[in-house]
Amino acid sequence: MIFDKINKRLVVLCGHYGTGKTNIAVNLARYAVSLGKKVCITDLDIVNPYFRTADNADELKSLGVRTIIPEYANSNVDIPSIPSEFQSVFESDELCFVDVGGDDGAVALGTYADRFEREGYDMLYVYSAYRPMIRETEDAMDSLAEIEYLSRMKCTGIVNNSNLGVETDAETVKKSVEACKAFAERAGLPIVFTSAVVSVAKLLEGEEGIGEILAIKDSTKKLF
């Protein structure tokens, strides 16, 4: 069970950009709601101008998820900002997913590191074996170290979200397992789960060695 492994109230999703942090955050929020949890999701992405949690705000709200999104998300105001409402995650009793911008976007967390520390948190590093800047263990380690340094926080687990977009099939996921395991071992972190879109997750049922799979819905905004 994923929420046995993620057992803190504050769950931060971080990683190299383009690994699918937003997609994972949105899907975890949906999953948590389906288990009857009281859920909040917050978009702390200060670096991505086009694709972000805000794209799914309407759907999440309809599920009863409290969404905290920057005032200017998806507008032409090219100014990164953290919504003031973000402070409320430290006071609430909800399960809060914090979607952080890629790479140095993690700097947005740094300001709040002490509060996260006091409250307790899980911080999941979203990995993809198909992103060229982190596919090699050494490079992933550098990326992890950079994020931990900038955020002044420590990752507690890894999510394997290796995919090739619309071309993802069962092989795509299977081939990524070894690389993710090598990275996890080197980082000394557990792989909390591997994600796969629902159709691919079905094909992976009963597959040895992949561990827990979270069947996800591709929630990336379609530009056209």
Add this chain to the structure above:
Amino acid sequence: MGEKLLMKGNEVLGEAAIRAGCKLFFGYPITPQTELAEYLAKKMPKVGGLCLQAESEVAAINMVLGAASAGERVFTSSSSPGVSLKSEGISYIVGSDVPCVIVNVQRGGPGLGGIQPAQSDYYQATKALGHGDMHFIVLAPAYVQEIATLMGEAFDLADIYRMPVMILADGALGQMMEPVDFGEKKQREIPEKTWACNGHKNQRAHNVVNSLYISPEVLEEVVVERFKRYAEIEEKEVLFDEYMTEDADVVVVSYGITARIAKTAVKAAREKGIKAGLFRPISLWPFPKKELASLADKAKCFLSVEMNMGQMVDDIKVAIDCKKPVSHYGRTGGVIPTPDEILAKIVELNGGEN
């Protein structure tokens, strides 16, 4: 791991440049193309290259002029307002006959405009990016995979014809992620850069790279020679793609990301029994004039679809010598047209619903 990767268009621009043997990038950040510089800042030092954030776009383009004059493969990148700033330098590069690659990941304009995708720099890219009698090659990829191919081709074309080659993309293509495979590129023969200012070592006369000509007659001669090269390019380097145009009554003409949306609309039109086809110019200069003209005999009409108020539409009219009516459908300001909107226009041009 296999060779397929999942990458942003902006990252592919950077990776493909490195794979084309380019080790120099000079630029200045601007949304929505900044991931390119970020990628290169990390990657260039690992391959013995240099990624330098200049103090401005004007500085960056003049660094490109300098490196190109020394015979190095070099490129710069920006988005619409930043490209305007580079225009003086680009004219100097053309006037100096040196090769380089310039990327424009377009956003909405004019002015500071917005950060969402647009194609409103078509005129600027194909007609007037810089003063003087000049052209340069403009290539418009429509897929992240195509960026990988065209970027390599751009460096080769620049070297062969000694001129800038522009990759005209847009924010959507720059930001979106798609699977990409950096396969082997067909090898072109690249002429030796005997003109480069890279040290004469007392073995040859000084090379001079310059765009100033004291005598009008000499300048005229240089420009005329350059136009002979342009004519050769128009003859040999036209790139385009076609989909179901053979029997098309309505020929939709569209480039870049918009062509993909138009293709969906064309398929939907075919399902309705409308003979629609898609013509996708890949080289915007040289514009595929002959190829479009050959469609004008059979087609009933043409529809230009762009993310602007109607810019390529003029090139189509010229290409087909106004033999058939040419309409325009577009959205601007950073708004992306939908397949349904384009389909509605195709249906209208075909004489309405049956």
